[in-house]
Amino acid sequence: MRRYTIPAVGVLGISMLALTGCQASDGSTASASDTPITIATLPVSDDPTQANPTDALVELLEEETGREVEVTDVPDYLSVVEAIRSDHVDIGIMSGFPSALAVNTGEVDALLAWEGSDEPVSTCVVLDDSPIRTVADLEGATVAFADQASSSGYFMPVYMLHEAGLEQGKDYEAIFAGGHEGSFVALEQGQVDAACTAVVLTEMGAPTFPFAEGEWRAVGESPSMEVMGTVLARQSLDDETRTLLEQAIPKVFAEENAEKLAAYSSFIGLDVVTAPEPSIFTSFADIAAVAGVELEDLE
Structure with missing residues (x-):
């Protein structure tokens, strides 16, 4: 596994999603099977005495795909979205609202989604x-x-x-x-x-x-959400890698991996929808508006 870090440079608001350092893919003609799968993640814990669940995620994903996985650490949720949107990485694993914001741009795909439960979030x-x-x-x-x-x-x-x-x-x-x-x-x-x-x-x-x-x-307890999380993907992702991830990720998020995945384990046990339609995020609009965010404003 190779790991990179993009420093916090400031996201200038929901509508801009600015991320310094993201570059478009280099147009390499290498076979997809010869190239690493790249993923943007947020730091999960700064405690050096504890196992990092991102490392476990990478290890499990490499086992299931047979491909090397490279990680780029970014400072916040919107930077994950922009890293995907700008073709800097292949995928990112996000919760429902940033996924809804990303998909609404029309420039990011939802590879798969975990449906919500009836539990408060x-x-x-x-x-x-x-x-x-x-x-x-x-x-x-x-x-x-x-x-x-x-x-x-x-x-x-x-x-x-x-x-x-x-x-x-x-x-x-x-x-x-x-x-x-x-x-x-x-x-x-x-x-x-x-x-x-x-x-x-x-x-x-x-x-x-x-x-x-x-x-x-x-x-207090908030309501539940209809979509708990999503794997977002760049739209230029090749079909071979797309299919491979659609098959591998549900296996990674299996019950036997719950302890290893730690903070990522909240998706385990939820129903998975492959290639969900953007309409799956419709229910987020009213709640986002309460926070002063209109999904249709993100372009």
């Missing part, structure tokens, strides 16, 4: 000694969100607060911590009153979720 976490007991108590609070394109760390909890009558910028202050881990750090250090995140992360324990039992409480 997000919650907001407070320290156990916090006076905040309900979602309504977050009025006047400072709330940490993971990333402005995160499904579980932004869109769904913002919708949850909206349903409780709280609007961002009016009833509470929002900060973006650059990821779920950053949200937890901000809460732990007392920089925010609450951190909104994925329910599944709170269930995983350390090191993914740094708070022990008795140190934290969950406040």
